[in-house]
Amino acid sequence: MNPAKTTIIENVACTMCGCVCDDLKLTIADGRVVSVSPGCSLAEPWLLGQSSSDEPSCRIGEQPVPFDQAVEHAAGLLMKSTAPLIYGLSGSSTPGQRSAVHLADTIGACIDTTASTCHxxxxxxxxxxxxxxxxxxxxxxxxxxxxxxxxxxxxxxxxxxxxxxxxxxxxxxxxxxxxxxxxxxxxxxxxxxxxxxxxxxxxxxxxxxxxxxxxxxxxxxxxxxxxxxxxxxxxxxxxxxxxxxxxxxxxxxxxxxxxxxxxxxxxxxxxxxxxxxxxxxxxxxxMRIPGDVAGADSVLCWQTGYPFSVSLNRTYPRYNPGEFTANNMLERHEVDAAILVGTEGVEKLSEAARAWLREIPSVILDHAGIGSFVSGTVHFTTAVYGIHRPGTAYRMDETPIPLRRVLDSALPADHEVLDAIIRRVKSMQKIPS
Ligand code: SF4
Structure with missing residues (x-):
């Protein structure tokens, strides 16, 4: 894609709400979205804020580090954990959600989506x-x-x-x-x-x-x-x-x-x-909320049999809202490491849950700036599905809608980060990937 050239891309899908409208026309110039049609009060500000990114961005604490070093550190944290939690997923897409379930299965984690604090x-x-x-x-x-x-x-x-x-x-x-x-x-x-x-x-x-x-x-x-x-x-x-x-x-x-x-x-x-x-x-x-929370339900259902609040710590899936719900587990201090796949849902957690999240080591995958409520031990700035990477989002009626890449980005997508962590964890566990 030549960033100096103006490009019009039609039939782009938007994930800012559960409608996942797939009829948008975007004008791209200088590596940015410069116009959106038809207009929508939620979609326009979000899409106009998107741009290309040349540099991967990973941190351990406040220190910028190369991608491989961040993966190594994240895998080391997870290997030490006896009760890891994977939470979020509604800002991701089918490839990222599928990799998150794979990681949960690999490390025996509980996995929960933002559905547990809404629908x-x-x-x-x-x-x-x-x-x-x-x-x-x-x-x-x-x-x-x-x-x-x-x-x-x-x-x-x-x-x-x-x-x-x-x-x-x-x-x-x-x-x-x-x-x-x-x-x-x-x-x-x-x-x-x-x-x-x-x-x-x-x-x-x-x-x-x-x-x-x-x-x-x-x-x-x-x-x-x-x-x-x-x-x-x-x-x-x-x-x-x-x-x-x-x-x-x-x-x-x-x-x-x-x-x-x-x-x-x-x-x-x-x-x-x-x-x-x-x-x-x-x-x-x-009426589903922004992002791909319906997709997170669907992917968890087809991979584990259950839509949210699933534990894989006994190697087979167990479902029990409350017992395996992220907010409750964090409040009860039953989690000793967390992987946040998107931070959209963190604001909806209780203060007690967020306080424990700040205490334990965490790996954060997020494309936006993270709020002050959580800092993260290892942080990966990720590409956006439907902007920088193709993917799939599920509409509020569970119809899967293809997401297209409209801007270039060197940032890794959720599934690329999670798959790299899985490979490193498996090599530490001496399991063939
Ligand atoms: S915010 Fe919702 S209604 Fe507006 S374009 Fe995006 S998906 Fe459609």
Whole structure:
């Protein structure tokens, strides 16, 4: 790639939210992204901040060191550890996530993703009661009713409505005009202003409202005049609208997991959608966070059988949220070395967990500047998948989207660092790689 030349690259995928839009057009000049189209309030600042990088950047403490020396030091730390933890992965991509599981298997580590601090209750709920699923394309082509529950997509997923609700679909040729949009949340938002119906629920009232809707959908009487701030008539109207729809789609966000017993709130929604399938076709999907957290779930599932909070310290995978969750293990001081594959999730850890993270040796792989909450014994500045390296990201509907390289970089990608550490650890263990 000649950095002096202006290049236009089309159909680039963005990983700044779970939509993973793959229709972006980037203009590249002087080794930088200089324009992004179509516009998006999250994607533009991130993409315009990306550039090529000529020099690998590794440190032991504050001391810059060559790549091989950093790998040697990281492998030595891990060989001394009896309870290592690998955490993060949502800013990575399939190759990096796969290598992280391989490393966990090699050193007998626990491995956990940032899902454990966000949609973990949703995963536990859908493991219990299942989910009525579909692709986003199916929703665009078929839905005449779209409900956002505990989510503000206009802010968190800026093009979600544009691409899957406003756009015409095969069986919804009028697009937005052919769909009814409902927002259910604890307070008005940018998205509720765009909705046809806004239903405000008291904080902590989601479970009661969802259970009342289940009763109505099943034809049972509802005696209460109000349920968690929502009038009976509003609930009756929504239940009837859901039953009458030709194809209904529900998207839920972290708002549903912030109050009460999070996994029971999600379970109530999943069960409501199951009930609705007695009357019409209805589906439910999670609004996933930035990066490739859906890919981390998928890679861990296909490699270990479980989506997060997995221990490989007995050579076979064990799954137990809480027992093998990064935050809890760090709080209980059950970890003596950590490998952070991306630091995006560290801010969501509790202060006690972060305090222990600062005490133990750590190997940090990160493409952004790391915050003051963790310094790292060994630090690798890494290339970005979808910018400097190809890869795969999973959209919120678990559709894998290819990521392309759009800028050159001498920085190593996550899988290149992890594979080098694995080779060195195996040579120290005298295991053929
Ligand atoms: S909606 Fe999300 S994935 Fe799409 S361009 Fe914006 S930030 Fe990127």
């Amino acid at each position: 973990a209750p949703s995963i536990v709920a859908l493991q219990k009661v299942g989910e009525s699923t579909c692709s986003l394309g199916e929703i665009k082509n078929r839905s005449d009713l779209v409900i956002y529950w505990g989510s503000n997509p206009a802010k968190s997923h800026p093009r979600h409505m544009e691409r899957f609700v406003d756009a015409p679909g095969q069986h919804v040729p009028k697009g937005r005009a052919g769909r009814h949009v409902v927002v259910v949340d604890v307070k008005p938002s940018e998205s509720s202003e765009l909705a046809d119906t806004f239903i405000q629920v008291d904080p902590g009232g989601d479970f009661d409202v969802l259970w009342a809707l289940r009763s109505l959908v099943r034809g049972l009487p509802l005696d209460a005049a109000f349920v968690s701030g929502v009038s009976r008539q509003t609930l009756v109207d929504l239940a009837n609208r859901m039953k009458r729809s030709r194809y209904g789609a529900t998207f839920f966000g972290l708002g549903l997991t912030r109050h009460g017993i999070p996994h029971l709130n999600v379970e109530a929604l999943l069960r409501l959608v199951t009930d609705l399938n007695q009357h019409t076709r209805f589906v439910v999907r999670r």
